[in-house]
Amino acid sequence: MPELPEVETVRNQLRQKVNGKKISSVEVFHSKSVNHDIDIEEKLLNKKIADIDRIGKLMIFSFEKETDLFLLAHLKMTGQFFFVDPTGDVDGGGHSMTAADTDLPMKHTRVGFHFSDHSSLYFNDMRLFGYVKIANAEEVRIARSKFGPEPITKNFDAEWFYKKLKTRKTPIKAALLDQSFVAGLGNIYVDEALWRAKVRPTRRADKLTKKEALALASASGDVMNESIAVGGTTFQHFKDTGGENGNFTDYLKVFGQQGKSCPRKDCNGTIKKIRCAGRGTHYCPACQK
DNA sequence: CGGATTGTTCTTCC
DNA sequence: CGGAAGAACAATCC
Numbered sequence: 001m002p003e004l005p006e007v008e009t010v011r012n013q014l015r016q017k018v019n020g021k022k023i024s025s026v027e028v029f030h031s032k033s034v035n036h037d038i039d040i041e042e043k044l045l046n047k048k049i050a051d052i053d054r055i056g057k058l059m060i061f062s063f064e065k066e067t068d069l070f071l072l073a074h075l076k077m078t079g080q081f082f083f084v085d086p087t088g089d090v091d092g093g094g095h096s097m098t099a100a101d102t103d104l105p106m107k108h109t110r111v112g113f114h115f116s117d118h119s120s121l122y123f124n125d126m127r128l129f130g131y132v133k134i135a136n137a138e139e140v141r142i143a144r145s146k147f148g149p150e151p152i153t154k155n156f157d158a159e160w161f162y163k164k165l166k167t168r169k170t171p172i173k174a175a176l177l178d179q180s181f182v183a184g185l186g187n188i189y190v191d192e193a194l195w196r197a198k199v200r201p202t203r204r205a206d207k208l209t210k211k212e213a214l215a216l217a218s219a220s221g222d223v224m225n226e227s228i229a230v231g232g233t234t235f236q237h238f239k240d241t242g243g244e245n246g247n248f249t250d251y252l253k254v255f256g257q258q259g260k261s262c263p264r265k266d267c268n269g270t271i272k273k274i275r276c277a278g279r280g281t282h283y284c285p286a287c288q289k
Numbered sequence: 290c291g292g293a294t295t296g297t298t299c300t301t302c303c
Numbered sequence: 304c305g306g307a308a309g310a311a312c313a314a315t316c317c
Contacts, residue, residue: 003296127295127313127314127315128313278309
């Protein structure tokens with residue numbers, strides 16, 4: 001389940017691998033994954049990828065000399081981008097796969113982008129929730145407008161965060177998962193951030209003290225920045241663009257840790273798993289108030 | 290084999 | 304009208 005750190009990991013690797021490459025063909029294996037756009041190949045043919053931007057968990061591809069053509073990519077729960085280069089050469093961006101390494105395209109490959117230098121980018125998505133779809137400038141503007149600020153930014157306004165929480169009567173976990181409030185957190189990092197801030201996921205958002213809210217704002221940014229630094233978390237399906245796992249899995253304190261003792265120093269609690277905001281939720285009943 | 294899994298959108302309810 | 308809660312989506316795992 002890719003969240004902001006996983007998407008950022010993919011974006012950083014991809015822009016080193018595909019920026020400047022010219023699209024020579026597009027194979028669509030499943031129509032739903034391209035929003036049923038039958039003209040996607042025609043629209044992208046001979047376009048050169050300029051760069052890849054990101055807001056929240058959404059990636060935005062732009063193209064050289066094109067001001068009204070973009071490609072929006074969302075991994076949702078099981079989406080993956082795999083880059084394959086027959087020469088094995090990669091300009092940075094970590095490892096790559098050669099054709100011999102992989103069975104790509106495979107069963108869950110939904111779209112294949114082929115470049116003029118014979119390298120390829122495959123979009124895999126087992127559960128078909130993700131997409132790669134064409135958008136114009138106006139559609140990109142609208143998509144961007146739906147995201148709140150990202151806690152990973154240096155100028156994230158913790159005072160604003162505290163004031164906004166005062167208007168929400170939902171569990172704090174539900175508020176943090178709302179991408180239009182703050183962007184980037186998903187089920188894993190919400191649980192981790194709440195544990196770091198010592199706040200119970202079920203607490204009503206408007207009941208947090210200022211101290212708790214400020215701690216939570218910092219914890220949210222910290223946990224995601226630390227994860228980005230080690231290539232994200234692989235819990236179920238996440239792989240980076242070279243097919244490798246992320247390393248933050250080893251640093252998870254509560255997610256998936258139910259039944260284990262709380263890792264906080266001087267805390268003797270046991271991590272519990274409950275359902276909150278419709279999601280599997282992990283916390284320590286002893287130190288999270 | 291029923292239930293759990295999750296990011297986002299849609300629907301329903303109050 | 305708008306917030307809140309829950310269903311829907313899809314495929315697989317246990």
